[in-house]
Amino acid sequence: MNKVRRNEFFLGVKDTLPVMCGVFPFGLAYGIFGQSVGLTPAETIAMSLLVFAGAAQFVSLPMFAEGAGIAMISLTALLINLRHLLMGASLSPYMKGMSLAKKAPLSFGMADETYAITISRAQAAGYSALYQAGSNAAGYVTWAVSTIGGVFLGGHITDPLSWGLDFAMPATFLALLIPRLVDKVSISVCLIAAVVSIVASIAVPGKWYIIIACITAVAVGGLMERGTADEN
Amino acid sequence: MRTEIMLTIVAMAIATFLTRFTSPALLGNTRLPDWFVRLLKHVPTAMLTALIAPALLAPKGIVEVALTNHYLIAGLVAAYVAYRRQPPIATMGSGMAVMLLLRSISV
Numbered sequence: 001m002n003k004v005r006r007n008e009f010f011l012g013v014k015d016t017l018p019v020m021c022g023v024f025p026f027g028l029a030y031g032i033f034g035q036s037v038g039l040t041p042a043e044t045i046a047m048s049l050l051v052f053a054g055a056a057q058f059v060s061l062p063m064f065a066e067g068a069g070i071a072m073i074s075l076t077a078l079l080i081n082l083r084h085l086l087m088g089a090s091l092s093p094y095m096k097g098m099s100l101a102k103k104a105p106l107s108f109g110m111a112d113e114t115y116a117i118t119i120s121r122a123q124a125a126g127y128s129a130l131y132q133a134g135s136n137a138a139g140y141v142t143w144a145v146s147t148i149g150g151v152f153l154g155g156h157i158t159d160p161l162s163w164g165l166d167f168a169m170p171a172t173f174l175a176l177l178i179p180r181l182v183d184k185v186s187i188s189v190c191l192i193a194a195v196v197s198i199v200a201s202i203a204v205p206g207k208w209y210i211i212i213a214c215i216t217a218v219a220v221g222g223l224m225e226r227g228t229a230d231e232n
Numbered sequence: 233m234r235t236e237i238m239l240t241i242v243a244m245a246i247a248t249f250l251t252r253f254t255s256p257a258l259l260g261n262t263r264l265p266d267w268f269v270r271l272l273k274h275v276p277t278a279m280l281t282a283l284i285a286p287a288l289l290a291p292k293g294i295v296e297v298a299l300t301n302h303y304l305i306a307g308l309v310a311a312y313v314a315y316r317r318q319p320p321i322a323t324m325g326s327g328m329a330v331m332l333l334l335r336s337i338s339v
Contacts, residue, residue, distance in 0.1 A: 064237070
């Protein structure tokens with residue numbers, strides 16, 4: 001029994017490691033960038049440990065450099081991370097009946113990557129809180145270690161984002177996405193999300209394109225299903 | 233550590249945690265309408281696509297459908313490997329290999 005449970009945790013870790021190859025250079029870059037805008041090593045690392053959200057952290061750095069206030073910076077973090085509402089909503093049916101005390105730490109560790117790995121596994125083979133905890137742990141440790149690496153090795157490494165490792169994220173997500181495209185509805189959802197996200201990523205500042213594309217594509221998917229349900 | 237900076241970081245942390253915790257906390261224990269649950273099933277596909285598509289097709293902020301777009305070429309290879317039902321590690325490995333190869337021959 002105990003062994004099975006431990007296996008779920010380590011399976012979550014293992015499934016998450018490939019995409020972490022792509023996260024690592026971002027953590028390094030964040031650590032280096034944090035130093036360059038004048039945050040102390042402790043502040044730079046504390047942000048990774050407490051906030052644990054790459055995009056919001058990156059965006060905050062120039063704001064810290066310009067001396068923006070607490071309200072402005074935290075509100076920006078809130079807006080950038082609004083996509084978590086959708087991700088959390090799609091995980092919530094699986095977390096039904098769980099206590100808030102258990103949901104809270106699991107939610108804290110939900111990032112783009114750990115969400116993608118966890119929901120794919122939940123839909124394919126069933127949800128496991130330990131699996132999600134393992135995925136979250138892999139994401140958190142990677143983010144913490146790479147930030148610390150960037151802070152202390154910053155002067156010795158060339159721009160980590162030029163290594164090409166940033167491709168690990170789309171590559172891993174493709175491995176999760178392609179098997180999902182099994183019928184007309186799922187393929188339509190994908191195509192609409194692709195077109196809308198590309199247009200919106202160019203036309204709209206920030207990370208709004210993810211939310212805009214996601215809501216549009218999900219709504220169309222829902223309408224299509226309603227159409228087919230009416231036919232039956 | 234400066235107090236004001238640390239307070240700002242803590243405020244960011246709280247704001248971010250709220251975005252993560254709100255849905256599971258509020259939606260978790262009530263029974264959701266069936267149509268809503270059906271909509272939610274599409275979220276992963278839409279979210280994965282929205283994270284991938286701009287990164288592959290417009291990596292520099294403009295749409296770039298060309299052989300010089302390494303992200304697109306490597307992405308097509310990875311997508312093909314995934315389509316052939318190969319394990320995720322093969323999808324990622326082939327995509328990364330193509331990516332690094334293109335980088336090394338073009339620079």
